[in-house]
Amino acid sequence: MTKGILAFGAYIPWRRLPRKAIAETHGWFNPALKGQAKGERAFCNWDEDPVTMAVEAARDALAARDRATIAALRFASTTYPFLDRLHSGIVAGALNLPEDVSAIDVAASQRAATSALIEALVSDSETLVVASEKRGAKAASPVEMMSGDGAAAVLVGPGKPVATLLGKASRTTDFVDHFRSVDNQFDYQWEERWIRDAGYMTAVPPVIKRCLEQAKVAAKDVTHFCMPATLARVASAVAKAAGLDEKALCDPLHANCGDTGAAHSLLLLVATLERAKAGDKILLVGFGQGADALLLEVTPEIGTRPRNLAVTGHLARRKEEASYGRFLAFNDLIELERGMRSETDKATPLSSLWRNRETVTSFIGGKCSKCGTLQMPRTDICVNPNCNAIGTQQPHAFADMAGRIKSYTADRLTYAPDPPSCYGMIEFEEGGRVMIDFTDIDTAALKVGQLMQMMFRIKDIDTARGFRRYYWKAAPKTGHA
């Protein structure tokens, strides 16, 4: 069977901050920001992080696919919330993957995703590769301006691929253009001109050359060149040096998303696959302590792929955020007076979390084998008053079911990081209901009958212990808000 990319998906958060909002606030201090104040950057809601975005990108990629055949999961990021907890384990749980899946977090480099993708493409296992990034940045820094939050996922393995690997090459050096140690929240970066000349221009073209030689493809025959680089004009300079057609250069998604760090190479790949045609050759580069290059060829299967949101759909799912204050607060860059109601203990009993993982992480409810009633959560006794059978509730996945708002409110009394706290009763079209938090919702969408979808989100952050727990929330179904 042919090996290659079987499916792909992406996730970009709903909220977009116009860069001019940053420049307007900090222009007095750093007038140079005004020159960068074009377009907008995507940023996470308070309840999103690289884990939740990875789950959503993977769900987008796996839409309508059987997940039981996935044997391996590779999760790439440099902004994991935990130093010691397997993030791909959380993702596997949220995706309800088989427990015998092999899972590895790939970290510590901007090219983590391309390295993971190469490993997956040469292996014989069906592998889900996800990359997700939420870069921290100091207020008024270029990183804050240029970066965006986002995630991408590709499923790789034997089957009917939409793209196959023609060649690959890597180079590893300890070229430190920027770094972030365990002691520091933010990046420390060296001079841009040096990064460009001694970094990208020195490292990338030779790797591309080797990759193309291995694939026996001429540089001019590359149709799409996916080159993540935040620095201006670097991608086009690399293309020129490598002999690539400048028209092959892919949109870096700077204007409407921002650079998603370790996820950006995969995000550009997904955006390219969305518009690629059979026979197209895609050159994908990852840069960071050396470089990776992959050459992929698009197959005729690209015409039969299921319609998912991918990059285009998520860019269209968009909420402009005029307030830079909200961005600062969500990213913990400003100390807000959150009030006494925020002081409650958010401790998570780990034994309880583990025992209830089916409900909490995987959002699995029950379906009565006797009367067919769906219910969330699954309990020993069926909730149907005309049944109440004992021990008949079989596991039933609720995460991908659509539902409608039955009742709702916008609560300004309870403490919420993004007030008002919106929540209500969701009635699933297939059956069952749940009283649950809403997220990514405008008050205009708060109406009985509003179509909703479930999303994996942060439920609470325990700042006292540095733990965070995840759960599911309801958001307006994309295209129905």
Add this chain to the structure above:
Amino acid sequence: MAKGIKDKVVIIGMGCSKFGERWDKEADNLMVEAYTEAIADAGIDTKQIDAAWLATAIEEQHVGKSATPLAVALRLPFIPVTRVENYCASGTEAFRGAVYAVASGAADVALALGVEKLKDTGYGGLPQRGRGPLNDMTNPNASAPGSFAQLAAAYRAKHKVEPKDLKRAMAHISVKSHDNGAKNAKAHLRNKITEETVLNAPMVAEPLGLYDCCGVSDGAACAIVATPAVAKNLGKKDMISIKALQVAVSNGLEAQHNSWDGSYFATTRVASKRAYAEAGIDKPREQLSLIEVHDCFSVTELVTMEDLHISPEGGAIKDVLDGFYDADGKVPCQIDGGLKCFGHPIGASGLRMIYEMYLQMQGRAGERQRQQEPLFGLTHNLGGFPQRNVAAISIVGKLGA
């Protein structure tokens, strides 16, 4: 159906502290304040009490666990004392314990006391607190007003009511309770308000504004009950008896089964039907003289008028706006100001409602006395959330009525 407890037990004494922000009082001071009124009213000695029940809901905020806070505060002489908690319906649960003890013959005289001391949180409203490990992981980030506000969304959708019409009826409910509370010296809030004040108030949880919500109060209320024979020996005349006591508790159906539409209280409908049957009432709209309901929020009171089978389904807005439930209406509701203005010290609230019935039936309600002599009074004490709650109903009236 079981025969029930109609006329097996009478109230021989009641007391109620002033409700409000009692900055200078501990919970035990409030208990003693209610108790001294009740014991004097009963005309008995502490040693004559055979058993006692204590109601508190958020005990971690004041007295702590167990029944000992009551036994210690009143120096009860090593008698059986039980503490009950059933959300905001705890007060009626304590009353039920005492009444059942007397009805069973296990006690001749029993006491029920509810207390709550909530104003030590540092902020307004109920304390923000954990609900247990699994609930904290899955429940929405909800406040009490937010939970009850959803009734409005579902009610509007079901009965095709314009938001402004529902909001106006809700405003009438709050204006009426403030009018009533102004006449009650023990009430927490005694200011009159206008419909405009309600409609223009800051939003707490859409569509509930500040004046759609009851306050949080400190306070205590106490009842002493006995058999009619014991009461007679004490020289009691024109006795007030318990006609019915019913509790219905959600079993997860509302929260998990799609047969509930979110616009009403499934428990209240069941509990009130059982209570009417126990009391021998078949036309509540005609037979009830007074009602005290759990008006934690204006919208709760509105839908409860239907759940008690007094207003027809979908007809509460009309009845409310017609003044049917005003102090001078056919069935006055919250003639003492209700939770809205008398106040809501959680554990005490169910007993406070019965206290008002007891005063009204004896003609002792002062400025707010119902002129037409009350015969049957119903109290409705609710705890929890619309999708998961405890509804406790009592019906009291003249012995033999």
